[in-house]
Amino acid sequence: MSGRRKQNTIKATVAxxxxxxxxxxxxxxxxxxxxxxxxxxxxxxxxFDQYPQVKVLVDAGYRGLAKDHPGQVIAPPSxxxxxxxxxxxxxxxxxxxQSSARIPAEHAIAELKW
Numbered sequence: 001m002s003g004r005r006k007q008n009t010i011k012a013t014v015a016x017x018x019x020x021x022x023x024x025x026x027x028x029x030x031x032x033x034x035x036x037x038x039x040x041x042x043x044x045x046x047x048f049d050q051y052p053q054v055k056v057l058v059d060a061g062y063r064g065l066a067k068d069h070p071g072q073v074i075a076p077p078s079x080x081x082x083x084x085x086x087x088x089x090x091x092x093x094x095x096x097x098q099s100s101a102r103i104p105a106e107h108a109i110a111e112l113k114w
Contacts, residue, residue, distance in 0.1 A: 013038055014112060015056070020104030025112060035061035048072055057102050074098065 009031025015024040026042045039045050039062065048054065048069045058066065058075050066075035076098045080087050 011035075011038070012112065013042060013044065014105070014109050016105050016108035018104055020107045022108045022112065036064045039065055057098065057105065059102065
């Protein structure tokens with residue numbers, strides 16, 4: 001259930017280019033399904049093996065995919081534990097830079113939802 005409207009959520013995996021144009025949209029799935037499960041179900045995981053030249057920016061939900069395909073799938077860095085203030089500042093800067101680079105993807109997702 002989601003928020004005040006008490007409606008079940010839905011999700012879709014979306015791929016877009018750097019300009020925010022939708023290139024591909026996966027099947028609509030229940031919101032309770034985790035992102036890595038959807039990626040494996042839709043066969044996206046296998047495509048990274050077939051096309052090693054493809055690089056993607058993803059959100060934190062896809063960190064496992066980034067571990068499986070290093071250099072190809074780029075996820076935001078994990079928050080450091082027991083870190084100094086300088087290390088946390090570096091982490092926040094890296095997270096913000098990665099998030100800023102993903103803005104076209106977020107716009108493409110929003111366009112589909114409208």
